[in-house]
Amino acid sequence: MVDESVNEPGEPVELTFEELVVAARAFAMRSLARRESAESELARRLRQKGFEEEVVAVVLDHCRGYGWVNDDRYGAMAVRAGAAKGHGPLRIRFDLRRKGLDDTQIEAALDQPELDWFELALALLSRRAKATDFADFKLRMKWLKYLMGRGFTQEQARYALSAMQGEQ
16 A cells, blocks of 8 residues: 655655745745845845745735834945945945835935935045045046946035045
8 A cells, every 4th residue: 555645756845835935934034134135135035046926925024024124224224335335325326226125215215314425425535546636637537437436426526526636
């Protein structure tokens, strides 16, 4: 007599919906333990792992309910981390949009009173261009392009350049 409830070796095991949710929740917890994530980023990782949309939705609701995933908190953290790396608001906005945050969340994250983007641009320029002659137009344009490439607005970059030129 053969037990037909046992699968043959090599045959895939079918998991119930509850077992899939438990496995997805465990994966999400391990992922969030490593680093903070946006909700859409966590959903993408769960889908890449092979979980179906229904399972992903249940796990995201669970994580949201316990406060493990919070896009507002993630946005504020990402803005502080980007500013510490010398990135400007345009670059940070682009990165947050790519991570799936909407415009209102991005604006709230960028509106941190302790961040003065003009002074951050000046601090970055003073670290990078210590021995530069800012009287030379070509060098000023080179550093303007550098700051704008890092995500600072033209106004912020021009402020930093004029402040550095005024120091010389």
